[in-house]
Amino acid sequence: MWLPERLQEVSLFVLERDVEAVTDVVLRSASLHLEEVESETWAPQRRWSELAGRASALARRARDLLDDLALEPGQDPDEPVRPGRELDGLEAELASLEVRVAELRQRLEAQRNELDALELARSQLQLLSPVRVPVESLGDLRHLHLVLGTMPAENLTRVAAALFSIAFVLTPVQVRAGRALVAAASTFEDAAVLDRALRSAFFEPAPLPTDRRGLPQQALADLDGYVDEVRRHGVELRHERDRLADALRDRLLPLEARLRRAAAAADAIRRYPSRGEVYLIAGWVPERQLAAFAGAVRVAAEAPVVLEQVPPGASRQGVPTLLSTPRWLRPFTGLVTTFGLSGYRELDPTAPAAITFVVMVGMMFGDVGHGLILAALGGVWWLRARSPLAVVVVAAGLSGTVFGTLYGTVLGAPRLPALWLRPLYSIQELLLASIAAGVVVLNVGFALNLVGRARARDWQGLLIDKSGVAGWLLYWTLLGGGGLVLLGRLPASAVLLPAALLAALLWLREPLMARLARRRAEPLGESLVTGFFELFEAVLGYASNSLSFVRLGAFAVAHEGLSAMVLRYGSEPGGWFVLLVGTALIVGFEGMVVGIQALRLEYFEFFGRFFHGDGTPFVPISYQGGHDARTRS
Amino acid sequence: MMGPFRHAASQAQARARHASLLDAGAWQALLAEVSLEGVAERLGRALDVELPASPAALERFLEQRLAAETHAVAALQWGAPHRLLSAFARRFELANLKTLLRARHHGVAVERCEAMLVPLPHTVLPWRAILAARSVEEVADLLAATPYARPLRTVLEQQGEATPFPLEVALDLAYLQTLVRRVLALGGTDGRRARVFLGEWIAVENLSWAFRYRRLAGLTPEETVNYTLHRAFGAGLAAVRRVAIGAGVAEEAARLGYRIDPELPEEAALASLQRAALSRRFAAAARLFDRAVFDLGAVLALLTLRQVEVTDLVTLIEGLAEGLEREAVAARLIGPGHRLEA
Numbered sequence: 001m002w003l004p005e006r007l008q009e010v011s012l013f014v015l016e017r018d019v020e021a022v023t024d025v026v027l028r029s030a031s032l033h034l035e036e037v038e039s040e041t042w043a044p045q046r047r048w049s050e051l052a053g054r055a056s057a058l059a060r061r062a063r064d065l066l067d068d069l070a071l072e073p074g075q076d077p078d079e080p081v082r083p084g085r086e087l088d089g090l091e092a093e094l095a096s097l098e099v100r101v102a103e104l105r106q107r108l109e110a111q112r113n114e115l116d117a118l119e120l121a122r123s124q125l126q127l128l129s130p131v132r133v134p135v136e137s138l139g140d141l142r143h144l145h146l147v148l149g150t151m152p153a154e155n156l157t158r159v160a161a162a163l164f165s166i167a168f169v170l171t172p173v174q175v176r177a178g179r180a181l182v183a184a185a186s187t188f189e190d191a192a193v194l195d196r197a198l199r200s201a202f203f204e205p206a207p208l209p210t211d212r213r214g215l216p217q218q219a220l221a222d223l224d225g226y227v228d229e230v231r232r233h234g235v236e237l238r239h240e241r242d243r244l245a246d247a248l249r250d251r252l253l254p255l256e257a258r259l260r261r262a263a264a265a266a267d268a269i270r271r272y273p274s275r276g277e278v279y280l281i282a283g284w285v286p287e288r289q290l291a292a293f294a295g296a297v298r299v300a301a302e303a304p305v306v307l308e309q310v311p312p313g314a315s316r317q318g319v320p321t322l323l324s325t326p327r328w329l330r331p332f333t334g335l336v337t338t339f340g341l342s343g344y345r346e347l348d349p350t351a352p353a354a355i356t357f358v359v360m361v362g363m364m365f366g367d368v369g370h371g372l373i374l375a376a377l378g379g380v381w382w383l384r385a386r387s388p389l390a391v392v393v394v395a396a397g398l399s400g401t402v403f404g405t406l407y408g409t410v411l412g413a414p415r416l417p418a419l420w421l422r423p424l425y426s427i428q429e430l431l432l433a434s435i436a437a438g439v440v441v442l443n444v445g446f447a448l449n450l451v452g453r454a455r456a457r458d459w460q461g462l463l464i465d466k467s468g469v470a471g472w473l474l475y476w477t478l479l480g481g482g483g484l485v486l487l488g489r490l491p492a493s494a495v496l497l498p499a500a501l502l503a504a505l506l507w508l509r510e511p512l513m514a515r516l517a518r519r520r521a522e523p524l525g526e527s528l529v530t531g532f533f534e535l536f537e538a539v540l541g542y543a544s545n546s547l548s549f550v551r552l553g554a555f556a557v558a559h560e561g562l563s564a565m566v567l568r569y570g571s572e573p574g575g576w577f578v579l580l581v582g583t584a585l586i587v588g589f590e591g592m593v594v595g596i597q598a599l600r601l602e603y604f605e606f607f608g609r610f611f612h613g614d615g616t617p618f619v620p621i622s623y624q625g626g627h628d629a630r631t632r633s
Numbered sequence: 634m635m636g637p638f639r640h641a642a643s644q645a646q647a648r649a650r651h652a653s654l655l656d657a658g659a660w661q662a663l664l665a666e667v668s669l670e671g672v673a674e675r676l677g678r679a680l681d682v683e684l685p686a687s688p689a690a691l692e693r694f695l696e697q698r699l700a701a702e703t704h705a706v707a708a709l710q711w712g713a714p715h716r717l718l719s720a721f722a723r724r725f726e727l728a729n730l731k732t733l734l735r736a737r738h739h740g741v742a743v744e745r746c747e748a749m750l751v752p753l754p755h756t757v758l759p760w761r762a763i764l765a766a767r768s769v770e771e772v773a774d775l776l777a778a779t780p781y782a783r784p785l786r787t788v789l790e791q792q793g794e795a796t797p798f799p800l801e802v803a804l805d806l807a808y809l810q811t812l813v814r815r816v817l818a819l820g821g822t823d824g825r826r827a828r829v830f831l832g833e834w835i836a837v838e839n840l841s842w843a844f845r846y847r848r849l850a851g852l853t854p855e856e857t858v859n860y861t862l863h864r865a866f867g868a869g870l871a872a873v874r875r876v877a878i879g880a881g882v883a884e885e886a887a888r889l890g891y892r893i894d895p896e897l898p899e900e901a902a903l904a905s906l907q908r909a910a911l912s913r914r915f916a917a918a919a920r921l922f923d924r925a926v927f928d929l930g931a932v933l934a935l936l937t938l939r940q941v942e943v944t945d946l947v948t949l950i951e952g953l954a955e956g957l958e959r960e961a962v963a964a965r966l967i968g969p970g971h972r973l974e975a
Contacts (some may be wrong), residue, residue: 042654049744052764060762060771150785154810155859161870178783195853202787202803267761317683338709339649530658595641596927603649614681620876 001329005031005286005322006311007618012281013306019272019279022267024080025300030622031293033320034271038166042273049086051280052270055083057265058091062256063099074253076623082298083262083269090262093255097248104241111234118227120206120219123181124148125223127173128216134221135596145191146183149199149205157611159201166190179208213241214355238573264623284320284618285309312344319344322618329354331391339603340613345456347448349611355398355440355603357392360598362399362438364555364590366423367563369411371400372585381446396595405468407556411583412563423556424564430553438549438605439479446472452610460517464509466538467609474502475542506538507531545605551597559594562586634653636916640927643709647931650702651922654938655679660945660970664963669953676946688954696751700725702939705765706932714823718814720808721936723780727808728754730781733763734772734797769794772793780811798850802860805842809966813864826930829917830937831887832866837910839865840885841903842926843876848899854878882906912967915941941968 014022026032049571110478153175160170173181186194212219285293294307312319321344325333332354342348382390408418423430441494446467453462464470481495510527563586572581659679666672667783670686677684684691707718729750736746743764748794759775760966766772773785784803793801813835816827839862846852846860854877863870867889882902895900945966953963963970
């Protein structure tokens with residue numbers, strides 16, 4: 001729950017003859033996050049880049065064949081694919097199927113094109129139908145430059161705007177599939193301007209239908225009969241396509257599946273560095289899957305495979321993160337991942353973030369009625385969309401209900417005995433409790449930081465840092481000691497001296513650490529100035545971070561006040577509308593504000609103490625995950 | 634239903650991310666570095682990553698980070714703001730796609746071309762297959778389910794295997810037209826903020842296109858008008874027509890409220906206009922974060938500040954690579970490092 005899955009850095013040294021079989025196992029297991037290693041002696045082979053591109057193109061051609069025959073992709077094959085060895089055979093098989101389909105494909109395409117051309121001619125003739133001139137003479141105009149053609153419909157206004165310097169006519173006839181059929185005309189003198197404007201609006205000229213004869217009306221009637229004939233031919237072609245699909249199905253579906261897998265495998269292999277006959281498959285595998293992974297790899301390879309496994313050392317950079325959040329906590333992961341993904345050595349703060357978020361929202365939104373409404377809305381949302389966020393809303397609503405019981409309020413009215421306090425009547429007590437809650441949250445943050453630093457063996461950060469031991473002691477010296485001084489239990493000097501010593505330690509952190517680590521220190525003056533401002537910011541931060549939690553109480557007071565006001569005006573004759581809108585506003589708008597505030601406290605005050613959130617997600621290579629690491633997040 | 638919670642999360646996210654911007658102190662330290670290695674190391678420490686000390690790789694890293702941040706903030710929005718930010722985030726994809734089309738046209742090897750692309754872990758485009766595609770037609774097929782397919786097909790239908798210029802024009806135009814529509818779809822405060830941060834950027838981009846088409850590509854007025862936006866927040870059709878028939882940069886910039894030296898050559902004047910526009914957006918973004926803003930402005934301001942940070946870091950990196958003086962580099966910065974003493 002607190003830590004991501006333990007990973008092992010794995011390096012597989014595989015002989016060329018086994019690289020495909022091993023890759024197949026790796027992709028099937030979907031448990032290796034590939035690391036792209038490159039050095040002067042180990043580099044990916046160009047041959048595999050070419051093969052990957054070729055396999056990808058073949059897979060695409062196979063998919064096109066499926067589309068041509070209106071077939072759905074088939075099941076993935078059980079046997080491993082060997083792109084390097086099989087690709088020629090697969091390509092030959094694909095080519096033979098393409099030959100079978102090509103002629104039909106061409107006829108189908110020709111039929112579609114002919115139909116399109118006829119439809120275009122039909123539209124042109126419709127446009128020309130008022131003209132009492134035989135169609136065949138339209139090509140002989142002397143003073144008018146007339147063009148017909150299609151262009152993107154959205155460019156019509158653009159082209160009209162572009163022709164601001166000449167006189168022109170632009171008549172759209174019809175729009176089909178986003179393209180408009182237009183007739184455009186200008187004088188012969190302006191023909192070049194018109195043509196340039198049309199061309200730059202992606203106009204595609206369609207020659208005037210001068211192959212038709214007679215007046216446009218008559219030509220149109222002739223054309224309609226021919227269009228029906230071409231359509232009937234299209235239906236016959238589609239029947240023929242279905243028969244061909246039935247005949248080729250058993251060859252094409254397995255072929256397409258193999259090519260798809262071959263493309264994925266070749267794409268993985270092209271990323272392996274190699275040296276001579278040996279390929280290096282390096283990456284990260286979850287520790288609990290390692291034995292099964294290694295076993296499967298060894299079984300797949302004919303020659304012995306050298307498998308080096310190294311647990312990531314403390315200084316190892318770039319280890320990906322595979323969260324192992326328990327099922328019940330998963331809906332809350334969004335609270336953390338919105339900020340960032342925890343690094344491999346970082347503690348996953350989902351559990352404390354979930355608890356503190358829910359408690360803080362409940363404290364600010366404490367009301368039995370409003371809480372139950374929020375929880376019910378979350379429940380409906382869950383039933384409709386199964387969104388993880390719905391669970392967070394339900395939890396927040398229930399927390400509001402619990403705090404509502406403590407405050408004794410139901411829909412803004414004090415209908416229950418307050419088990420703790422009434423926010424409007426115990427403001428001071430509530431604000432102090434809020435600060436106390438803040439102190440608890442901040443201290444959890446300090447503690448998590450110490451654990452995280454210790455895990456990372458960052459002793460300097462653990463001991464001398466504003467969120468380390470020295471910072472924590474300074475925080476308590478100022479907060480606890482300061483409180484005792486105010487209560488007269490301690491003399492001021494008893495607090496000032498240790499506080500000054502701790503502050504000095506933090507101030508001189510950089511030069512001290514440089515000396516201890518025997519490294520070159522930054523110039524002393526610069527260190528002192530930077531250190532002073534960092535110390536100033538840290539001390540200010542201790543106070544402001546703690547006081548920031550006052551908002552928990554302040555919002556609880558505001559919530560009760562607002563609810564009471566809605567109740568007051570809602571209880572007057574005809575006030576149901578106020579009650580309804582007011583409650584909706586409180587649940588919706590105030591819920592939003594409270595959410596912002598709780599997240600703000602989480603991210604700034606809590607996470608700021610210990611969490612970096614700059615982890616890299618663990619993305620295993622697999623057949624399902626596509627064939628491009630860049631495409632997966 | 635989830636709107637309020639997403640809004641809450643996005644506001645908190647914007648503020649949390651705002652805290653990670655490089656401040657004046659960090660800039661001072663960066664400006665004090667004398668080598669690219671020093672900058673890479675210091676920047677790496679600030680960002681907690683190991684950075685390569687090559688200008689191209691550093692710049693790609695910064696772009697990648699900016700893209701990831703844009704994607705992350707878009708993911709938390711919903712409705713019209715989500716559609717706007719998602720479209721805005723696509724500009725990195727678009728830049729990659731244009732690079733790829735240009736590289737294909739010039740016969741650049743697949744591996745070299747891949748190395749030029751900014752890695753975008755959040756996009757779903759099949760880059761490998763696109764790189765391996767045999768024709769632009771095939772690229773358009775691979776992009777069938779994306780907004781890029783239609784402009785590519787439009788050009789291909791007209792021109793066959795076209796040169797990159799019309800393809801890029803069509804892609805750019807379709808992209809910014811979508812963005813304009815999405816800005817206009819926003820009402821109220823969100824709409825006003827989008828006009829400030831994105832509208833002004835779009836306006837200056839549109840003007841720059843018009844000037845470059847007129848001068849560098851030698852296009853005629855009707856072509857220039859057709860290849861530019863007609864609605865562009867103060868630099869739409871009327872502005873483009875003026876440019877197409879000979880207006881100057883300073884004159885058009887003045888209409889948008891920027892003062893550009895009329896004596897500057899056109900390219901320098903355009904660069905100066907783009908810098909002035911970014912400075913103005915930076916100032917607006919910084920002002921916004923001084924107040925408690927709970928609308929889309931916080932997110933757009935964050936992205937603007939990050940864009941300025943990236944632009945400034947690139948200026949610093951390029952400046953170091955070219956051996957410029959610290960003061961000269963600092964004077965060219967826009968963000969917190971502007972005119973800092975090194």
